[in-house]
Amino acid sequence: MASDTVTMDKIVALTKRRGFIFPTGEIYGGLGSTYDFAHYGVLLKTNVKNAWWQAMLQERDDIVALDSAILQHPKTWEASGHLAGFTDPLVQCLGECKRRFRADHLDEGQTTCPVCGGELSEPRDFNLMFETTMGPVKDAGATVYLRPETAQGIFVNFKNVLQTSRKKPPFGIAQVGKSFRNEITPGNFVFRTREFEQMEMEFFVPPDEAPRWYDYWKQARFDWYVELGLRPDHLRLREHDPDELSHYSSGTADIEYLFPIGWSELEGIANRGTFDLTQHSQHSGEKLEYFDQQTKERYIPAVIEPAAGADRATLAFLVDAYDEEEVNGETRTVLKLHPRLAPVKAAVLPLVRKDGQPEVGREIVDLLRRHMQVEYDEGGSIGKRYRRQDEIGTPYCVTVDHQTLEDRTVTVRDRDTLAQERVAIDALPGHLAGRLAAPWRSPKLG
Ligand code: GAP
Numbered sequence: 001m002a003s004d005t006v007t008m009d010k011i012v013a014l015t016k017r018r019g020f021i022f023p024t025g026e027i028y029g030g031l032g033s034t035y036d037f038a039h040y041g042v043l044l045k046t047n048v049k050n051a052w053w054q055a056m057l058q059e060r061d062d063i064v065a066l067d068s069a070i071l072q073h074p075k076t077w078e079a080s081g082h083l084a085g086f087t088d089p090l091v092q093c094l095g096e097c098k099r100r101f102r103a104d105h106l107d108e109g110q111t112t113c114p115v116c117g118g119e120l121s122e123p124r125d126f127n128l129m130f131e132t133t134m135g136p137v138k139d140a141g142a143t144v145y146l147r148p149e150t151a152q153g154i155f156v157n158f159k160n161v162l163q164t165s166r167k168k169p170p171f172g173i174a175q176v177g178k179s180f181r182n183e184i185t186p187g188n189f190v191f192r193t194r195e196f197e198q199m200e201m202e203f204f205v206p207p208d209e210a211p212r213w214y215d216y217w218k219q220a221r222f223d224w225y226v227e228l229g230l231r232p233d234h235l236r237l238r239e240h241d242p243d244e245l246s247h248y249s250s251g252t253a254d255i256e257y258l259f260p261i262g263w264s265e266l267e268g269i270a271n272r273g274t275f276d277l278t279q280h281s282q283h284s285g286e287k288l289e290y291f292d293q294q295t296k297e298r299y300i301p302a303v304i305e306p307a308a309g310a311d312r313a314t315l316a317f318l319v320d321a322y323d324e325e326e327v328n329g330e331t332r333t334v335l336k337l338h339p340r341l342a343p344v345k346a347a348v349l350p351l352v353r354k355d356g357q358p359e360v361g362r363e364i365v366d367l368l369r370r371h372m373q374v375e376y377d378e379g380g381s382i383g384k385r386y387r388r389q390d391e392i393g394t395p396y397c398v399t400v401d402h403q404t405l406e407d408r409t410v411t412v413r414d415r416d417t418l419a420q421e422r423v424a425i426d427a428l429p430g431h432l433a434g435r436l437a438a439p440w441r442s443p444k445l446g
Helices: 008-017 039-058 074-080 151-155 158-165 207-227 275-284 310-321 357-368 382-392 402-407 425-437
Strands: 021-023 035-037 063-065 087-092 100-102 124-127 131-134 142-145 171-180 195-205 235-239 251-259 262-273 290-292 297-299 302-309 322-327 330-335 346-350 374-376 396-400 409-414 420-424
Touching: 008 021, 008 310, 008 322, 035 039, 039 063, 039 171, 039 195, 039 207, 039 310, 074 142, 074 151, 074 275, 151 171, 151 195, 151 275, 151 302, 158 171, 195 207, 195 310, 207 235, 207 251, 207 262, 207 302, 235 262, 251 310, 262 275, 262 310, 275 302, 302 310, 310 322, 330 382, 346 357, 346 382, 357 374, 357 396, 357 402, 357 425, 382 396, 396 425, 402 409, 409 425, 420 425
Parallel strands: 063 171, 346 374, 346 396
Antiparallel strands: 021 035, 087 100, 087 124, 131 142, 171 195, 195 302, 235 251, 251 262, 262 302, 290 297, 322 330, 396 409, 409 420
């Protein structure tokens, strides 16, 4: 088990205090398990999503992007099996507290409420899709659903993408976007919410190559988290038992992270076989297959799907980065985020708010902001400002002092080692860019 000091409460407190994540509708008492991302949260989550896009698009040439609608044709959910089968078994307390629980999260055969001891109802299937009506007149409108996963928007566009992208299997379609699930028991901060962002990629392969690509994507996705700084001993791959498999899957593995709540799913990698394209083909009447000109073979590709959550990954990066350490007899809280993910790359801090230091500070911000996300801060003691930057995970603090006015050099303070180095202002963009691009491993690994 982790010997970390981090707890979910500390992450919730820090992200609220420093402006990463706020509870939704707080002035109205909050809307259970729903969160708004604030300035630093937006920057951090955007960096997570950009790192995902980079791995999927920029670093290879066999995957294309898609951004499909949240409201898909209702038949999509009939074909995918979501209308009939995207359910969780719900039981309700018939006693005092009337709470609802997922039957599969209770002990087997449990008949009494774990909170008040009241009798529990029989389980019933509860569909997790949010339903709404399309069109101005409620009763006359068509029932549509907020998508519970981004994947189906990819499958229904398979033919369009195949015709326009000049790709052939093996190739993938990647998508990032919001999904919605009316979870019975959301919780643990942004780990499980009813509105969340997914990063999904459907990789279409000749069916006989599916096992090989399944192994490939399990490893590639595991490595992605390690490259972005998650400690490998806090990550594991867990293959699902046959009785855990979804109806469409002939193999699924979870990448799990050791959250403060214990080992929990971060991302799922599934071998979906030909299930999805076959279903959409049958329900739409369109042939969703690939014709290989060379072999003259016609086949329905199998699908390997790495499906990640942007909010859940952001939470894992926050948890992994959180540290408290003794510095000069004081405890500092610091987010040791991978520099690529850090919301702000450099903060420019004049030592004093006089003697021309603020003016030079602003000049440096203008010099740097074309290259990276920077921030200027002149308020409060320098110690307080360093602490603030440590808590938002800023890798470098650039301090303007009296010497700067004499020789146009500044100090660059390293968040992780606390080492300070003197650098010429003109050389700063190159110096920082070089350090930000250098290989990085979590200092928590020792
Ligand atoms: N297309 C397959 C699919 O959606 P999933 O395992 O249900 O698979 C994939 O979801 C990922 O989406 C999960 O590993 C998780 O990171 C994220 N996710 C799923 N439900 C979530 C929720 N209620 N809140 C936050 N993230 C969620």
